Amino acid sequence: MYWRTREELSLENRLRRSYYELLRDELDQFIMAHALKESYENFKNNNAAYPFVERKELKPRARIPKEEFSLHNSFLVIFVEDTIPQAYKKYIRFFDVNKTTKTNLLRSKTLSLGPDFDRSQKFLDSVHFYHFLKELLPVDYALLIQRDISHAKTKHRYYLSHFHVRIDWPISEAAEDLARYLRYISKDVYEKGEKYAEDVQKKFFEYHALPDMIGGRRTAASVAAQYLRRLPFISTVYVSSSESRSLYRYCEQGVSRMVLMRLTVGEMEQVAERNNMPVRELKRFYMLDQNGRGGIFLFRVTYGHTAPALPPEDGKLREIKPELFWITVKFQHLLPLPGIWEHPPLRVNLIYT
Numbered sequence: 001m002y003w004r005t006r007e008e009l010s011l012e013n014r015l016r017r018s019y020y021e022l023l024r025d026e027l028d029q030f031i032m033a034h035a036l037k038e039s040y041e042n043f044k045n046n047n048a049a050y051p052f053v054e055r056k057e058l059k060p061r062a063r064i065p066k067e068e069f070s071l072h073n074s075f076l077v078i079f080v081e082d083t084i085p086q087a088y089k090k091y092i093r094f095f096d097v098n099k100t101t102k103t104n105l106l107r108s109k110t111l112s113l114g115p116d117f118d119r120s121q122k123f124l125d126s127v128h129f130y131h132f133l134k135e136l137l138p139v140d141y142a143l144l145i146q147r148d149i150s151h152a153k154t155k156h157r158y159y160l161s162h163f164h165v166r167i168d169w170p171i172s173e174a175a176e177d178l179a180r181y182l183r184y185i186s187k188d189v190y191e192k193g194e195k196y197a198e199d200v201q202k203k204f205f206e207y208h209a210l211p212d213m214i215g216g217r218r219t220a221a222s223v224a225a226q227y228l229r230r231l232p233f234i235s236t237v238y239v240s241s242s243e244s245r246s247l248y249r250y251c252e253q254g255v256s257r258m259v260l261m262r263l264t265v266g267e268m269e270q271v272a273e274r275n276n277m278p279v280r281e282l283k284r285f286y287m288l289d290q291n292g293r294g295g296i297f298l299f300r301v302t303y304g305h306t307a308p309a310l311p312p313e314d315g316k317l318r319e320i321k322p323e324l325f326w327i328t329v330k331f332q333h334l335l336p337l338p339g340i341w342e343h344p345p346l347r348v349n350l351i352y353t
Contacts, residue, residue, distance in 0.1 A: 002229045003252055016147075016156050017234075020081045023124050023158060024236055027079060027145075028249075030130050033338035034137065035073055035240035035247035036260055036298060037288060042071040044289075053245050053259040058301050058351050060327045064211050064244050072242035076142040076217045078165070078224055079158075081233040083147045091169035091227060094144055094162040100136075108164065110139050123148070123159040133160060141166045142220065167220040167227070172197070174226045175204035183312050184320050199320050206326045209248070209255045209303045217241060218248065225250035254303060255327070258335070261299035261350065262291050271334060275346050285336050285343045297334050301351065304330035 006014055043050040048071060057064055084092060098104060100122045105111045111132075121128035124145070136143055142165040148157045176189035179200045189197045202212040208222035221239035228235040236251040247258040263271070272282045287295040309326035312318055329352075333345035 001252075003232060003234045017081065019156050020158070020234070024079060027077075027124075027236075027238075029338045030133070031077065031238050031240075032247060032258060032298065032335070034134065035075070035238075036258060037338060039072045039240075039245075040260055040288065040296070042073070046071060050260065051245055052262055055261075055351050057244075058257065058259070058329075060209070060303070060325055060329070061206065062211075066243060069242045069245065072245055073137070073240055074217060074242045075137040075238070075240050076221055076224075077137075077145065077238040078142050078228075078235065079145040079238070080228065080231070080235040081147070082231070083149050084144070084231070088227075088230075091167065092144075092224065093166040093168055098162050098164045100160050100163055105163075108139075110163065111135050122161075123157060125157065129160075136160070136163050139163050142224070167224045169223050169227050171201060171204070171219065171223060174223045175201040177229075178204055178207060178226055179320075181311060182309065183315065183317050186317060196320065199322050202322070203309075203320060203326055207305070207309055208250065209257060209327055216243070218244070221248060221250060254305070254330075256300055256302045258298060258300045260288065261297050261334075262294060263297055263350075264294045267350070268295060271346060271348055274348075285340050286334055286346070288337065298337070299348075299350065300331075300333045300335055300345065301329055302331040302333075303327045 006017055009017060040050050051067075051069055051072075056062055078092075084094070089095065102117050102119065118126070118128055120126050121132040123129060126132075133143070143160055144162040144165045145158055145160050148159050148161075151157075172189055175197075176185065179185045179189060180187070184200060185191055189200050204226075205212045205214065205219075205222065208225065210218055210222060217239050218241050221237045225235075225237045228237070234252040236249065238247065238249055240247045245259060249256045249258070268279055268282060268287075272279045275282075283295060286297055288298060289296045304327065306325055306328055308321065308324045332348050332350055334348050335345050336343040
């Protein structure tokens with residue numbers, strides 16, 4: 001693994017890991033609410049039908065309709081456990097001109113700033129942080145959240161350090177990096193010809209649970225996730241797409257995709273029965289809205305990598321076989337509504353039924 005497990009960390013860095021994961025849990029809730037719940041409300045407030053994701057679209061290699069929905073919130077957020085070194089600016093473009101300073105924010109006209117601008121609101125422990133984050137989410141490219149190392153006394157403090165962060169690592173280099181790790185090439189992505197290089201790039205997208213050769217934020221997110229594997233600490237990349245109507249999350253645990261899912265009355269009864277809870281409890285803590293006699297729920301699918309998408313045990317070079325699947329559905333969960341404290345995700349099986 002590119003990152004160290006908790007048992008391999010010093011006591012100081014174990015504390016940092018715990019703090020990072022606690023902050024990420026909170027960020028997960030906010031990001032999910034903004035990407036899905038608030039997008040659904042956008043459609044509802046505009047008297048427009050919400051474009052629900054079909055269950056077949058969640059299967060590996062599924063095709064996604066190529067249509068943008070302007071009412072669906074789109075954004076890209078990168079949250080790293082430590083601080084990205086200066087040498088990485090070549091491909092992750094964070095500079096002084098796009099730091100979250102008052103001067104830069106005024107110049108970009110991305111915030112409704114007043115004379116009483118609170119400089120501390122960019123820190124995750126600020127009571128105003130999520131308001132600050134929400135205003136910046138629509139900005140093009142990515143937002144970067146990392147550890148603040150400017151003060152020795154607060155070295156485990158995190159803040160939104162940069163906005164309008166471009167990911168400029170070429171897809172061909174990202175695919176090459178992955179193929180070397182998986183031992184499908186020894187050095188160069190074109191060493192076995194153009195057709196093989198094309199197969200490598202298609203498999204790169206499949207590895208990240210994406211349709212092949214797409215563009216936009218999802219490609220930037222997958223490239224960023226691959227590039228951040230060069231760093232010896234964990235990171236999380238969130239991307240909300242108005243085309244896929246989904247929230248993707250890339251982290252050390254793998255790839256997950258969250259969508260809004262419609263359940264029939266019968267399916268709601270089955271979920272409640274299997275989890276030993278009354279249907280009214282399921283509706284109260286998990287259902288986002290009524291949908292006819294059924295309901296709308298937050299659904300998460302977690303993907304796992306198959307043997308061809310894992311490094312070979314013998315370390316020998318091998319050939320790509322395009323027909324073999326690189327990902328599979330690992331877990332399926334109904335998620336409690338954002339902010340619900342005492343109820344866990346519920347295991348379900350909806351994609352293949």
